[in-house]
Amino acid sequence: MKILQTVKRCLSVVNEDYEDDGEQDAHECVLLLLFQLKEEGMALKGSPEPYTCPVKQLEFKLKTFRTCTSCGVIVYGQEDYNHLSLNLSQDLTHSLDLYFKPSALECACRVCSGSMASVTRHFLTLPRVLMLHIKRFTAGNWEPEKVDDPISIPAELTLPAVCGATAPVQHGARASSMGKNNMDNTPANSPKGTLDRPGRTLCY
Incomplete structure (x- = not known):
């Protein structure tokens, strides 16, 4: 449950719809999650540690x-x-x-x-x-x-x-x-x- 709450909190940074407990579209949620992971992957691309998004x-x-x-x-x-x-x-x-x-x-x-x-x-x-x-x-x-x-x-x-x-x-x-x-x-x-x-x- 804590992991899900953390994910929800991260998504709310880029989409305010996730700030409350309202029901959201599952497909849109997955796409938003993939977008965020992609953005983080691009940011970590230049890090000294090897990373694969x-x-x-x-x-x-x-x-x-x-x-x-x-x-x-x-x-x-x-x-x-x-x-x-x-x-x-x-x-x-x-x-x-x-x-x-x-x-x-x-x-x-x-x-x-x-x-x-x-x-x-x-x-x-x-x-x-x-x-x-x-x-x-x-x-x-x-x-x-x-x-x-x-x-x-x-x-x-x-x-x-x-x-x-x-x-x-x-x-x-x-x-x-x-x-x-x-x-x-x-x-x-x-x-x-x-x-x-x-x-x-x-x-x-």
Whole structure:
């Protein structure tokens, strides 16, 4: 309890909502905590003692492909993440597939002045621990409503369809995330920059 109170007190320094005992959004709390840890990690980077920020274990990159629907020109990009927020469905695998499903985006093409593009993304790098957030709140009439529908969580997820051909993984990558329990994992002696089995990177 003392540890939780200390964490709450530290969060209240950057967000006054945590000064009282009011209920706060769990997802926002985790993001704020990761932000604070990252800030402290940057401050300790120049210290004489070796230090590895724990948030680094969660960080990864996604590569994006934005294709103009008019002329077909492709614009590439990279984005930094420390978690993925997935829509709720009956199965975690399906929720993950939905996240990486091509989506339409309204944007101006620099080549042909087209107004629509198709966006796809995949893992450019893989984290040691992949944290998944399931969105369980929907917009109600007056306030957000929580959806209590169950979601099936397999013991092991494979990600070949959403990984780049050479997506590197951090050394000793654990196949785990926040959830009910820890299942199978990628052996700690896997060669650096490779996977024990292609796409076998995540368990819940």
